[in-house]
Amino acid sequence: MENKVPIVPVVSSFSGLTMPVIGMGTASYPPVDAGTLKSAIVEAIRAGYRHFDTAFIYGSEQPLGAAIAEALNIGLIKSRNELFITSKLWCTYAEPDLVIPAIKMSLENLQLEYLDLYLIHWPLKFSKEVSRLPVPKEEVSVIDIKSVWSAMEECQLLGLTKAIGVSNFSSRKLEEILSFAKIPPAVNQVEMNPLWQQKELNEYCKAKGIHVSAHSPLGSKGTLWGDNRIFDCYALKEIAEAKGKTIAQICLRWVLEQGASVIAKSFNKKRMEENLEIFDWSLSVEELEKIRGLPQCKFNSIGTFIEPSAELEAQL
Numbered sequence: 001m002e003n004k005v006p007i008v009p010v011v012s013s014f015s016g017l018t019m020p021v022i023g024m025g026t027a028s029y030p031p032v033d034a035g036t037l038k039s040a041i042v043e044a045i046r047a048g049y050r051h052f053d054t055a056f057i058y059g060s061e062q063p064l065g066a067a068i069a070e071a072l073n074i075g076l077i078k079s080r081n082e083l084f085i086t087s088k089l090w091c092t093y094a095e096p097d098l099v100i101p102a103i104k105m106s107l108e109n110l111q112l113e114y115l116d117l118y119l120i121h122w123p124l125k126f127s128k129e130v131s132r133l134p135v136p137k138e139e140v141s142v143i144d145i146k147s148v149w150s151a152m153e154e155c156q157l158l159g160l161t162k163a164i165g166v167s168n169f170s171s172r173k174l175e176e177i178l179s180f181a182k183i184p185p186a187v188n189q190v191e192m193n194p195l196w197q198q199k200e201l202n203e204y205c206k207a208k209g210i211h212v213s214a215h216s217p218l219g220s221k222g223t224l225w226g227d228n229r230i231f232d233c234y235a236l237k238e239i240a241e242a243k244g245k246t247i248a249q250i251c252l253r254w255v256l257e258q259g260a261s262v263i264a265k266s267f268n269k270k271r272m273e274e275n276l277e278i279f280d281w282s283l284s285v286e287e288l289e290k291i292r293g294l295p296q297c298k299f300n301s302i303g304t305f306i307e308p309s310a311e312l313e314a315q316l
């Protein structure tokens with residue numbers, strides 16, 4: 001099947017590695033059952049998605065693996081190599097000895113031999129399995145980034161993943177990694193949308209050759225960690241109406257025009273197709289300018305899951 005999604009090089013990691021610029025998210029809230037998740041992913045492959053974003057904590061690795069197996073079986077794709085699969089190291093495994101077992105567990109869930117990209121999910125370590133939400137602050141600390149990153153490098157060297165990176169890392173944390181990394185992070189996956197543009201972080205990553213991938217590009221509408229801010233934004237609505245596009249398409253196109261890739265989640269056939277219709281038009285200088293001036297509001301999804309701690313905040 002023809003792949004309609006353009007690809008970008010994943011910089012600085014593994015020669016020749018490329019990534020489709022839009023990926024399908026698989027974190028759902030309220031959580032959906034494995035069968036629904038699997039069918040949605042098969043539908044997404046049928047629609048043209050070739051990049052899937054999962055994480056150990058989402059519980060979506062197994063359904064994604066099952067969907068890939070089905071897509072191969074029914075001939076939607078000829079080989080697993082046609083797909084770009086990202087997964088993430090969860091905070092309870094964020095210590096050096098647990099990283100390789102954790103990626104192996106993810107690969108087993110996915111029934112895959114290798115990942116395309118493995119990310120440290122948050123620069124945080126949980127001292128034990130999460131007993132309750134929000135995670136008590138005494139169970140959360142900042143990871144020992146040097147030793148964990150070295151284990152991530154080992155994952156790449158062992159061929160368990162083609163590239164490694166991080167998620168939800170500030171430029172300060174990236175600077176720390178770059179000071180000792182033998183393999184620099186290829187990607188930083190962060191919240192990014194017109195209402196949380198991450199201008200400084202984007203500039204920093206561009207200068208260091210770290211590709212930015214935008215999660216929550218639609219403000220995570222309908223989830224525990226997001227809200228309706230994007231879809232209620234009058235300026236975005238105006239731009240969308242004048243252009244004959246939807247607010248979602250304006251947001252996704254805007255991300256791409258910043259040079260980032262985008263991970264959007266929809267399990268609805270019509271909306272997943274709509275989200276792919278962003279490659280044959282562009283935003284005008286005036287529209288970009290208008291978006292640039294929108295008031296910014298930090299989304300901070302982790303704030304939903306861990307108890308507030310000024311001490312921790314100060315270290316991130």
Ligand SMILES: NC(=O)C1=CN([C@@H]2O[C@H](COP(=O)(O)OP(=O)(O)OC[C@H]3O[C@@H](n4cnc5c(N)ncnc54)[C@H](OP(=O)(O)O)[C@@H]3O)[C@@H](O)[C@H]2O)C=CC1
Pocket residue numbers: 024025026027028053054121167168189190214215216217218219220221222223226246248249263264265266267268271272274275301
């Ligand atoms: N690294 C990290 O810490 C994080 C990573 N992520 C990753 O990024 C992915 C995307 O982020 P996510 O938080 O899910 O939120 P998104 O910003 O992608 O928003 C998803 C929501 O928007 C709805 N939606 C999708 N397309 C449209 C459309 N065209 N029009 C109207 N509504 C639409 C979806 O509903 P419906 O399905 O009904 O269409 C869903 O409710 C996640 O699934 C996950 O893979 C997300 C958060 C944090």
Ligand SMILES: O=C[C@H](O)[C@@H](O)[C@@H](O)[C@H](O)C(=O)O
Pocket residue numbers: 027055057058225301302305
């Ligand atoms: O328990 C915590 C949560 O899973 C949270 O950290 C993630 O779901 C994150 O928002 C994401 O979607 O990647």
